[in-house]
Amino acid sequence: MPLPVACCCSGRVESTAVIPMHASGAAAASGLQEPLVAHGLYKHRPLVPSSDAAFLLEAKKLLTHSVLFATAERAYIFEIMGGSMWMRYAPHNMMILVQLSYTLMYFVTEDAFNRGLNPYVYVTYRHLLVALLLCPFAYFHEKKLRPKMTLMLFLEIFVLSLLGVSLTLNMYFASLKYTSPTFVTAMANTVASITFAIAIVLRMEIVDVKSPRGLAKVAGTAVSFAGVTTMTFYKGAAIASPWKAPIHIHGSNAVHGSWVKGSLLAVASCVCWSIWYIMQAGSVERYPAELSLTAWMATVGGIQSAAFTVLLQHRKEDWLVGFGLNFWCIIYSGIACSGFAVFAQLWCTEKKGPVFVTMFNPVSTIMVAILAYFICGENLYVGSIIGGGVVILGMYMLLWGKDKDQEYNASSSKELQGSDLDWEKQAKMADVSSVQNDSQPETKTMT
Template identity: 60%
Template sequence: MAKEGSKLSSIYRRFKPHLLMALAQFGYTFLYFITEASFNHGMNPHVYITYRHIVGGLVTFPFAYFLERKVRPKLTLALFVELFILSLLGVGLSLNMYFASLRYTSPTFIASVVNTIASLTFIIAVVLRMEVLDFRNPRGIAKVLGTLVSLAGVMTMTLYKGPIMKSLWDPLIHIQGNTTIHENWLKGSILTVASCVTWSIWYIMQAITLKRYPAQLSLTTWMSFIGAAQSAVFTVCVEHSRAAWTIGFNIDLWSTVYAGVVCSGLIIFVQLWCTEEKGPVFVTMFNPLSTVLVAVLAYFVLGEKLYMGSILGGAIVIVGLYLLLWGKEGDQEAQVKSQEESYSARDLQGGHKTQIITSAEELQRAEP
């Protein structure tokens, strides 16, 4: 029984990041639809981002303050500038462009294009030498092949629609105001792609910042408050109506609270922890899961149109990204093996040192 418990505990520790990132994608899936309903109800996306991160910061602040008092580094001017840029990439730029694009496209389209983040992050990580490529190893080839295949899948979803899948039944839920969306796929596509680029850089920078500021809760709180301030400044510049800042006891409030507590608070903390444990590329590999969930819910529950190109492209993306995941697992195995060899060599060196000291002592004692 003890051996089985130890084995299960070891399996859990190994796959804990996988489980957490899978749960995070479930949280993001619901976010797509609740924000779409809120925007269709009249919520300004930039005001939404501001309020969302204020809520997220208020939720994580007490935990960060009390739980990380001993591990939180001192905040210097250089570190604050780094946090400011990190917040700008992850909130001020990427989220404002991302949610603005939701007005012109659809949740399924955005969830599909977001899958490019993993490939973009991998490419940037390789350029910065944060990822190692070994073409002599099958897992190294799998990482490159997976990146290319996933990009091909995204291009398929974006450029090829194909026949429409017939709806099996009437929509179970009708999103209020769904008919008022003004589609502008070109503008929406540009905004979505731009947000993906900034998001990829944000993931890479997280890994760099965590080395200097290894306090995930505090970092989550800082990004929420700084990002909220940046978004507020941007909103004041583009939105001059005071009425836009007023939200009632309706879907606007619920979407803001959900996004702030779950997405800007809990999920960002989980992502930071997984980034520190497994790296930025690993975190972005799980985006295809939300793509599948969004497409399924949009088709079966909301009655949204589903094209054959989305199904085909989604399947290609998932195959490519999990080829990349298999290649990444090889890095982990190599790292564990290297650590074991290092520990073994250190133990041997320590043993030799002990023998030498003992021999010297014996010689001293033998001298007259």
């Protein structure tokens, strides 16, 4: 029987290598030589040992070497497959982490507001903190990637900071002071529908209502909005928490005043937020340094918010937060929400588009309801359970439509490239035939 051994090492094996082996036993008596077939990952010069024992020892070494190479190759292939799988679902995982950061922020911020923290001062401090942390790192990390700053680009960043930081967040957190975390998180889910509608008007989003993927996007947005409406306006029977709440939010049972005012502020902030998501898509293309763009928005937005606070709030005591819960609320919100979350949203917007980013907003609504029930001891209502399930259904319907759109666009681009190549081949063949016809001598008929 031929002995399989491994050969190493200068290149890939294209075919089976055969190494002559000294005859032994019956084969030697008959004058025949049994070939040694070398199966391996890498080819080597034919091995001709001086004796059978030395040959077997060398073959054992090569076989061990081949096993190591095969293991390394399988690990490399697994690493490549795992890396591609991670890159495919990295935007999904990033957006889930963003929503988790926002969920924790809602509870901490509500407690801080009930303890006297001014919403305008909160927005100002949290973004100035992010600017202080990100600016040095972004300056050195993206020094070669960052484009040259122009007046038009600065004006675009100014408007982007106004819509995404100072104006929007000041209205949003003012509405949180007047309403509740459940309400503002539910209202934030309307950003997906508003963004989707604006994207269609601006022709940034293509909807083919005759295809299943187009219907899924439209139906998913409508279903998600219906689920949010159910959670907001239909409570149903209450399901009391079976144990005592481990965390009690100060003033969480107090009746919020100016509910209409808070609702209007929440709606206005959602409209501004939708425009901000739309602007991100073009801004990231013109300013591809996401970390530097995040630092710019935090800096400009913090300065804008400070100007708003000076105009609207005239008490010096509002600027003193101390080192208690209010201080740590600003630290957490600045690093987790204004830093990581904004950077992750910019990155996901570049990879998947603005509608993909906004469709993850319902996740925070579900998380708020769950944490309010299990951690804060609040009642969980049947309407929240039904609405949460409907929201998740609508979100994944739209995400399915978005994924199918990407597959369709990728296949269409490949077909277009193939047709272009065929057209070029036909054009070249036509040129060659015309040249050949021109080069042939003209035949004159003799009369």
